[in-house]
Amino acid sequence: MPTVSTEDYLKQIRKLQEGAARVSTSALAASLGIADASVTAMLKKLAGQGLVSYQPYQGVTLTEKGEAFALRTLRRHRLWELFLVRHLGFSWDRIHEEAERLEHATSEALEAALDRALGFPRLDPHGDPIPSHDGRIEECTGAALTALPTGALARVRRVADGDPELLRHAGRLGVVPEASLEVRERFGFDGSLRVRVGGRDRFLSAEVARHVFVDLLEARDG
Amino acid sequence: MPTVSTEDYLKQIRKLQEGAARVSTSALAASLGIADASVTAMLKKLAGQGLVSYQPYQGVTLTEKGEAFALRTLRRHRLWELFLVRHLGFSWDRIHEEAERLEHATSEALEAALDRALGFPRLDPHGDPIPSHDGRIEECTGAALTALPTGALARVRRVADGDPELLRHAGRLGVVPEASLEVRERFGFDGSLRVRVGGRDRFLSAEVARHVFVDLLEARDG
DNA sequence: GCATCGTTTTAGCCTTGGCTAAAAATATCT
DNA sequence: AGATATTTTTAGCCAAGGCTAAAACGATGC
Incomplete structure (x- = not known):
């Protein structure tokens, strides 16, 4: 082991x-x-x-063997992240460090039980794909929010895991996986954006936008 | 830490x-x-x-400090055991070894979340008391099943944690915390018993009976 | 009160996974 | 190409937690 x-x-x-x-x-x-x-x-x-x-x-x-172990750990990590949010009331900015410890204390049986309890999920709370038990993992699709033209309608697919502050901030603004948004205005000088999300106009710094990935729904030029 | x-x-x-x-x-x-x-x-x-x-x-x-840490670990262990049974579908004979790993990967916040999700429980699946957050723990009360007279009515309070085989066996017989039972017959030569539990007569070896603790409901001599 | 026996500690060693400082290999610039 | 800068490795060290074999301690029997 x-x-x-x-x-x-x-x-x-x-x-x-x-x-x-x-x-x-x-x-x-x-x-x-x-x-x-x-x-x-x-x-x-x-x-x-x-x-x-x-x-x-x-x-x-x-090696192949190394990759298999890496994916196994990543799977356990992401299953725990989702479990912490869904079943233990954690907010998505606090789950990474918890999962970081739990992933190493997870047996095959526990991994299976988590998977079952979650209904065999494919994405974690940040929108990252959960590797399958046999080591398959979906590509992270989605365009960077920074690349969207003004007027574009899109659905948030993924908010890159990382800084808890950034996640907390994005969460408060409603920029979470599945949320729909529209790019209202782009500020060239610093790359920041004004977007419509959850019925409100929000300003996103380039720093935040860089971590948000979306599926384009409609590219309507404004 | x-x-x-x-x-x-x-x-x-x-x-x-x-x-x-x-x-x-x-x-x-x-x-x-x-x-x-x-x-x-x-x-x-x-x-x-x-x-x-x-x-x-x-x-x-x-020392007092050492005791506090010991109880903290025991608390996490028993919270996990109950959580594994209630929320992850584990049977009570497989939870010990899982909890043994998870207890060491549990933060203060996770401990609190488990406690809340379980409704601030006082007993684990084996009937052992869960230490409180501030390090208090109830005495294990209950008489050994081996000490009960024939005809006694009792409620199972605790099945001593230990051998998974024994737990699996007791579980199959319906000898679990909260179960009511009646001592039907005692076999002096080997200390085994015949008991009525869950509407059925069951034979318990002394080895099993030694691990079962009960609250006496009625001591009716037979 | 001294010898013996079981328990506990000391002594010396090992592996894991860290560290710093110095040396060696590779990369880059002119 | 040669000098210099950067990266990487080697050398030597440390702490945590294990091990075995040998020595020291404490308890017991006679």
Whole structure:
């Protein structure tokens, strides 16, 4: 069985691997908040267990086995996030750190029980896809809100997980998955937006908009 | 914050302390499945943190601080056990090992959310009392089923947590907390019983009966 | 009161997963 | 290409929690 550290490394490597083919030691170290040298040592161990393929000075990639473990952890994480919101009354900005601990304390049986209790969900509260039990995961579709033209109608699909402050803020504005919105005005100088959402006009900074992904419903030029 | 090991040690010391004033190194080691020498080393550490009072060769006792941590862990354990049964469809013989992991991954906020979702319960699925948030715990009352005279009517209060096989067996027979039963016949040679429970006559070995505690409703001699 | 026996501690070692500082490899700039 | 800058690895260290084998302690029997 993988240790907590192992699960964290694999999950993080997978995350960084999206986009880049190989993950550098320093990028991984920075994102885990661990010294570069410690990461080098750990990568050798993971390589020895066949979880990553590691070439000194060339970064790492997950092996199939490593990817399976990474997805298993991610699945447990996202099931817990949804469970905390639906069944335990947590707000979506506080679930990440809870899930971060619970994911490592979850047996196969518990994972299955969560899945069942939630009705075999496909998305977590941030709109991120929950990997299936057999390690399949949907692509994150959706356009960045920043890319929408004025007048566009769209449905929020995903608010990128990350800063709790940002999530709390977006939540208060009604910018949550499934919400419909319309781009009312774009401010070129700083990339911020005015949008119509939940019957109200709201201002979104570029910082916020960058984390919001939407499905375009109608692109009506204004 | 205490580590997983620390929580396990404190919980176990508290358990062994019921009855005996001081807990010996070897008793603790045996019940934790850890070598005596390792336990000695750990006790010194715990003493250094003010969690136990430890006199070489004289065993340990929990300090008030240590007791508080032990009860906190026990509270989380029992809240999880009940939650797993009530909200996740687990049967009571499989919850111990799950709770054993989850208790260490539970924040203050999660503990409170579980408590609320369960309606501030006082007993876990085995009938054991759940410590309150401020560290109070009810005495385990109830007479051993083995001590009941023939003809006695009683209500099951508690089935001692332990062997999953025993729990599964008791559960199948309907010997669960809140169940009413009547002692029909006692077999002196091996201490086993015939009882009426759930409209049926059941045979309970002494081994099972020893783990069942009841409130006496009526002692009618037969 | 001394020898013996069981319990407990000490001594020395291991693995995991961290750290810093220094050395080596790769990348970049002119 | 050569010097310099950046990245990565190596070397050596630490704390937590385990282990075994040997020594010390405390209790018991005679």
